[in-house]
Amino acid sequence: MSYLFPTYARWDVTIKEAKGSWVTDENDKKYLDFISGIAVCNLGHANENVTAAVADQLTKYWHMSNLFHQPIQEEVAKLLVDSTEGDAVFFCNSGAEANEAAIKLARKHTGKTKIVTFLQSFHGRTFATMSATGQEKIQQGFGPLLETFQYLPYNDSNSLDELKDDVAAIMLEVVQGEGGVVPAQQEFLQKVTETCKRIGALLIIDEVQTGIGRTGKPFGYQHYEISPDIITSAKGLGSGLPVGAMIGKQSLIDTFGAGSHGSTFGGNPIAMAAAKATLTQIFEENFLKEVEEKSNYLLGKLNTVIGAHALVKEIRGKGLLLGIECKEQVGDIINQLREKQLLVLPAGPNVVRLLPPLTVSYDEIDLAIETIAGVFSTIEQSVGAQ
Template structure:
């Protein structure tokens, strides 16, 4: 009998070792990992550069306190805001924490309470972020949610009419990850931005899954008409080390002043070392171009999957969803048997989240396994 609370539906696999795009379980079985901790290990498993930097830091200092100056935080904040209209950063430990910080900042900044989010969105599992999330299954059994979150229809122009002078912020993902890998349409985002400007409404972009190069740019919003007041990042920022960040404009510095927000572990030396090394690896233009090229190649190959099996392949960069005509749980299990790890995004979508350093031969191997499993399902 396990002493763990049963909050996860776990696969019967224990992974104990990893390098690059591959992991090994307790039975010695090797897997090509296209989950990467759910878009966390963007540099792959145990990237040598990140490992070296963190190992060096382990020999120096693990934790101090945010009562003291941190040059490491300053350096990472500069990398996160460089060449951007965003200028200020608050460090925490997870995406949910970053979103909670954004929630507090919006309430204090605007002195309003109405926040518009979208159906099928996902923003975390703390109590306020359950209210922000547009999926009822996340909220089931927890009673009344934090009030004043209203959920609009994603990619729906008429829904934007709900934006008004009473609205504090519109909060969205550029690509809904947990909701099915659904990209926001360019024209719709343009209309959203125009409407928020009209009523002086803040824009919050949840980049927890899409940020740190996953879509082929530092942040997904950079490929859109959006100019957010706040973005939140986490998953890919530390190559597997827990770290999150709220990134905002200079105006917010007059709102989040000493005593308004804090975190004991946020921005600790180990997390900042991992984040700095990760950003140095991922953010060069040539690396982002490679992510875009590899994503296009993967999308093109997956477009050849049988139409009787697959409804649509969509995504951006190396964040790709395969929407099927059937539940994908058996397909994910079958892919595990071939040595490929993937994750779902709702009941009918297979989500692919490989390392951003995945090689073309590794992409071809994954494509071969996916095509083989789909072909077997068609023949059954």
């Protein structure tokens, strides 16, 4: 009997330790981890710099109310501001909370209530962020959603023409992660920014999965010529410690004055120590250059080796957020890869999602490709024999 609510379809694997790109289960079986805690452990497991920073903070203090000044919050906020279009940061504990703050800020600043998001998006599971999510399966069973969200087709520039000046913000991911690893098209994002200007709406970019170096830049939107008003971040921000952030432009600062929003644990010094060590390493120019080089290598291998398989429909993504769209549902494929000691995720019913640590080695990439190719060949042979 479990004392937990069964909200997760858990695999029959119990991890006892993890280091770098590898995790070990209770039976001492090792797995190559191309999940990274769902784009969380961007520096791999148990990164030494993050471990040392957290251990040092633990000897000082663990928690203070946000009524007190905490210099480490300012240090982490500066790292984020210096690497984005933003000017100020609100700290929270998760991506859903960061998106919730963004929605509140946009509505309060504009005085309008409608938020436009996109089909197949994912923004969280609070009532507001669930309502913002353009996927019915996330929303089923919870009764009426918040009525102030409108969903448009992703990458459909023409659909933006219908929008009027009653919109507070347009909110999107530059790569839809949960929605199938679908990158935004340049012309679509340009049309989004033009539309925001035309109707007086803010542009919110949800970087919970695409941020913190995952795409080879500090944030995914920086691959495109756009300047968001609000950026949200979490996942990779704390290397596994719970931390989220909403980053906004100068013009929005006064809207979030004292008492307008808050979080008991937001900006917790332990999480801030992890975030500072994480950002200091990932935002270094040479580190991001290596991520880009590894991405090109992995994508090249996927296209030449995996793309040749009859099972594959398309390979797509950005940086080290990549997807293999298959011609059948991928549940069994993912199970077989796990049996071969490679951990990957689905992104919708037909896409295998790859999220290796940004510190992954070329040898580990080669091993993953070999494992995927082997499983695909086995499945194709079994189908051919039927």
